[in-house]
Amino acid sequence: MTTYDYDLFVIGAGSGGVRAARLTALGGKRVAVAEEHRVGGTCVIRGCVPKKFMVMASDFAHAFEIAEGYGWTIDARFDWPKFIETKDVEIARLSGIYVANLGKAGVELIHGRAVLKDAHTVVIAGKGEDGGDLTVTAEKILIATGGRPWMPESLPGIEHAITSEEAFHLPALPKRILIAGGGYIAVEFAGIFAGLGVETTLIYRGPNILRGFDDDVRAHLAGEIEKRGIKVILGCQHTEIRQTESGLLNVLENGMELETDVVMFATGRTPHVKGLGLEAAGVELDDDGAIKVDDLSRTTAENIWAIGDVTDRMNLTPVAIREAVAFHETVYRDNPQAFDYEAVATAVFSQPPVGVVGLSENEARRAFEGAVDVYVTRFRPMKYAFTGSDERMLMKLVVHAGTDRVVGVHIVGPEAPEMIQLAAIAVKAGLTKAQWDATCAVHPTMAEELVTLKVKQTAETNAG
Numbered sequence: 001m002t003t004y005d006y007d008l009f010v011i012g013a014g015s016g017g018v019r020a021a022r023l024t025a026l027g028g029k030r031v032a033v034a035e036e037h038r039v040g041g042t043c044v045i046r047g048c049v050p051k052k053f054m055v056m057a058s059d060f061a062h063a064f065e066i067a068e069g070y071g072w073t074i075d076a077r078f079d080w081p082k083f084i085e086t087k088d089v090e091i092a093r094l095s096g097i098y099v100a101n102l103g104k105a106g107v108e109l110i111h112g113r114a115v116l117k118d119a120h121t122v123v124i125a126g127k128g129e130d131g132g133d134l135t136v137t138a139e140k141i142l143i144a145t146g147g148r149p150w151m152p153e154s155l156p157g158i159e160h161a162i163t164s165e166e167a168f169h170l171p172a173l174p175k176r177i178l179i180a181g182g183g184y185i186a187v188e189f190a191g192i193f194a195g196l197g198v199e200t201t202l203i204y205r206g207p208n209i210l211r212g213f214d215d216d217v218r219a220h221l222a223g224e225i226e227k228r229g230i231k232v233i234l235g236c237q238h239t240e241i242r243q244t245e246s247g248l249l250n251v252l253e254n255g256m257e258l259e260t261d262v263v264m265f266a267t268g269r270t271p272h273v274k275g276l277g278l279e280a281a282g283v284e285l286d287d288d289g290a291i292k293v294d295d296l297s298r299t300t301a302e303n304i305w306a307i308g309d310v311t312d313r314m315n316l317t318p319v320a321i322r323e324a325v326a327f328h329e330t331v332y333r334d335n336p337q338a339f340d341y342e343a344v345a346t347a348v349f350s351q352p353p354v355g356v357v358g359l360s361e362n363e364a365r366r367a368f369e370g371a372v373d374v375y376v377t378r379f380r381p382m383k384y385a386f387t388g389s390d391e392r393m394l395m396k397l398v399v400h401a402g403t404d405r406v407v408g409v410h411i412v413g414p415e416a417p418e419m420i421q422l423a424a425i426a427v428k429a430g431l432t433k434a435q436w437d438a439t440c441a442v443h444p445t446m447a448e449e450l451v452t453l454k455v456k457q458t459a460e461t462n463a464g
């Protein structure tokens with residue numbers, strides 16, 4: 001029988017890799033994890049967590065505006081370097097907790113870049129004794145290397161643009177920023193910078209931001225972010241970025257030329273597979289460059305699995321964690337589990353934020369051949385009543401008319417991400433509209449609208 005150095009070797013210590021490594025080591029297996037950067041991965045180091053801190057820092061500006069309506073006088077100033085420093089201290093603390101938890105579980109952490117030599121052999125450059133390469137073998141390997149920002153490399157002047165990764169560490173807050181893209185990251189960072197007082201332009205090639213989301217959500221959010229001062233340019237993209245004496249000139253295909261101090265591209269992320277040695281190990285990629293896996297996250301190599309963004313299934317941290325748990329159950333507990341991607345709630349931390357679970361109206365109409373009832377309400381949250389803010393909230397329920405099941409919930413407005421987490425329980429449980437309605441309201445809240453929606457939307461009631 002072949003003996004290996006490890007039972008499991010995990011490549012990538014992000015949310016998915018760490019969870020799988022810990023569970024497996026706690027189950028008594030010999031596990032190592034290699035990480036070339038800091039432990040914690042995209043979410044903790046350069047994604048969800050620092051982003052949320054930035055959203056919270058930025059959102060104070062709006063809170064101060066509202067506070068004035070309530071009688072407060074506020075003379076607020078924002079210190080970007082101070083914020084970045086405290087944020088980074090917290091990120092380092094969280095990364096340290098991840099390291100400690102790996103240690104407590106008995107996982108060996110190897111700081112270095114792991115490359116597959118064959119299906120059972122991993123080489124970590126410079127980590128051997130005497131500074132040479134470290135070569136180890138493992139019975140099973142889990143690839144959890146995540147994704148990387150992607151930019152259109154052929155665009156003239158693209159070298160002047162930054163991605164979200166650099167946006168977390170700008171030495172100073174710019175006066176003007178232009179963000180290209182219309183997805184999660186573009187919309188979230190546009191809100192962050194606008195809230196912090198930066199003159200912010202969002203440019204997106206499509207007809208409206210957040211492609212794939214419900215059309216009412218897209219339209220509502222586009223209107224609300226404009227109210228918060230973001231200039232939104234739709235149906236247009238760059239032809240060039242040019243350095244000038246006073247900034248960066250964004251040359252757009254509609255003939256517009258816009259000068260800004262920073263240009264950020266949030267044009268998607270791509271699986272991080274480059275130089276991993278996948279071919280040598282027999283691990284194949286799909287047409288979009290993601291690692292090909294089956295329902296149980298097994299790759300085309302019999303002893304190698306992959307989870308998280310590197311497989312480009314549903315690129316969300318909690319999903320990667322669930323995929324890790326399913327991998328562990330399948331491989332080490334004789335309990336094959338395929339993660340269920342249906343009705344996974346998601347939030348866009350725009351300002352105002354978005355919370356969504358289940359099907360958009362269009363998806364439901366396609367799935368149920370039109371047998372869909374829609375309930376929509378738009379209102380001004382009570383908090384804004386006498387503040388001068390005309391920000392409005394959107395709530396929308398999509399119901400399968402045949403079964404009365406609520407199959408989609410869409411919220412744009414304050415606390416939408418918190419609300420959607422709870423709404424997701426009901427959607428996942430397959431509860432009917434009648435059951436939602438039987439739930440007594442909590443008053444006065446915004447969320448009570450979710451259980452008091454009585455009027456089905458028709459062409460006349462959907463005035464927008």
Ligand code: NDP
Nearest residue numbers: 152181182183184185186206211266267268269315347348
């Ligand atoms: P998305 O895929 O969400 O959005 C990419 C955007 O870039 C789209 O608007 C796309 O346009 C546009 N785009 C793509 N190629 C080009 C191009 N060549 N020129 C101009 N525009 C282009 O990616 P993000 O980078 O925003 O986020 C990546 C993923 O990370 C998300 O999909 C999500 O899974 C995850 N994420 C989740 C967050 C959360 O849960 N809150 C936060 C951040 C990220 P088009 O729509 O026309 O294709």
